[in-house]
Each structure stands twice: as structure tokens, then as C-alpha cells.
Amino acid sequence: MPVMEPDLDAHVLRDWAQAIDEGPFSSLCWGERIAFDNPEALTLLGALSAWTDRVRLVTTVIVPQLHDPVMLAKALATGDMLCGGRLTVGIGVGGRTEDYEAVGADLATQTMRGMAERVEVMKRVWAGEKTTESVLPVGPAPLQPGGPPLLVGTIGPKTVRSAAAWADGLAGTTLDLDAAKQNELFDVARTAWAEAGKPKPHLATSFWFALGAADDARQQMHRHLRRYMNWIPAEYVDAMAPTTGFAGSADELVAVLRKFDAIGADEIQLIPTSSDLDQLRRAAEVVAGI
DSSP, X not given: OOTTSSSOOHXXXXXXXXXXXXXTOSEEEEOOOSSSSSOOHHHHHHHHHHHOSSSEEEEEEXXXXXXXXXXXXXXXXXHHHHTXXXXXXXXXXXXXXXXXXXXXXXXXXXXXXXXXXXXXXXXXXXXXXXXXXXXXXXXXXXXXXXXXXXXEEOSOHHHHHHHTTXXXXXXXXXXXXXXXXXXXXXXXXXXXXXXXXXXXXXXXXXXXXXESSHHHHHHHHHHHXXXXXXXXXXXHHHHHGGGSSEEEOHHHHHHHHHHHHHTTOSEEEEXXXXXXXXXXXXXXXXXXXX
């Protein structure tokens, strides 16, 4: 979903959601920021549940430390119920201190331990355990027993290892489309899950994309990065823009997708750099043709 693009409204978001649902895609993804003008992630979950019928809905990522964990568990369980059990929850520590400050969250909790503690509370709620003296536990129960699958959003091996105790997989990302480097992180996850005696992890990665003539696509990417990465000095963004994400033709995107498929990626999430629905249609044609 193009949630980090400017000038969004309900019509644009609904059109994208329905086109994704009708297309050859496996999931519909969107992320969370607070001190930005993107739609609120949990409110959008309710709308996406109504606008779609088929694809999995994947948060990439929610930051638990920005929420009360009981209320977050309740909201996600409600979303899982509304979408018919199609929800997957990607969660991460979050890299934006201004998001923590905007909601009055304790910056000392911006750690893997802080995240894991909140995941534990959420899983207790989803298991039907009471969190206080009450007649009934906090509900509704999620449609998926035990709650939605959880993916850890990270690019760090240490974080992947520590998440093996509670996560069902990895929501990775790549800036430079280096499949070999991504596979190193996948191997860390494979090993950590095996050592924890768990089934093999779901392995996902993501990258920004812009489809079109090389120069036009790269300019689109650059504009998006300038807006989204607004916490980084502009000259640094300008320096990284020529090599960040994918900008090119449909055939070139096919080659990139095949690289990640070859290392065992279960899912590749394409992050829009424009709200132009034509970008989604072009991506759908690529995916349908593979």
C-alpha cells in the first residue's frame, strides 16, 4: 500500500486495496509511523478488512512500544476477526525516536526486550488469559488460534536470534537488493528456529520499487526517499538515492525477483514509491508473468 505517499484519500486507498486483492499477489502490506502524515495503521486494518477478501493482510511493521499492549492485542484480534483470519503481524522496535516522543512512549523501551515483553502480554490476551480481575477476559478472541502469525521486522542477526523464541518468521528488508547478504540473514533465522525446535521460519524481504524508463523511475525513487527519510539530512539521502531500491523496467524487476526466489524467500514485498495505480498494474503484470 502507498501509505507513505502524500495526498491520500479513501478512494486511492480503496482502489489500491481492491486491485491488490484482485491481482496475483499473496499479501497486502502497510507500515506504521506516528510523526508523519500516513494513515493510522490499526484504523486502516479495519478498512482493509472490508475492502479485501483474498490476500493476507500484513503489518510491516507495527511498533508495540508505541501502544498499550492489551489494547494493541484487542485491536489486532478485532482485525483478525474482521478479515476472516487473514492477518499477519509484522512487528519491530522502530527506528524513529520522534514516534516514541509523539505518543509519550519511554525511549528506554526501544529495545528487543521491550518488544518481547509486550509480545508476551499480547499472546496472553490472545490465549484468553485474564489480565485483570474481570468477569470475562479481554476479547474478542482472534480467529486464528493463539493469534495472528508474528514476523520480526529487522535487518540485524542479533535481533533475529532473540526473536526465535516468539516469532513465526522474518520481515526483512533490503536497500541495495543484495540477495547474498539477505540470504545470510535468512540463514541466521533458519539456524535460530531450528535450535529453538520450531518449524522453519517464514522468510520475507522487501524493497522500494519504481517501474518505468530508467531515469524517470530513479527520479520517482529519489522523490519518495526525500519525503520518507525526512529524518536524514537531504545530502545523505541524495547520496544513497542512486543505489537504493529498484528503479527500472519490468524485465529487470523479473530478474531481481528471481534472485530472491533463488535464496528461498517465501515472500517479496514491493514497497510503492508512488500512489499512481499504474505502478501497481505494472507490478501485477510482472508477477503474473513469472
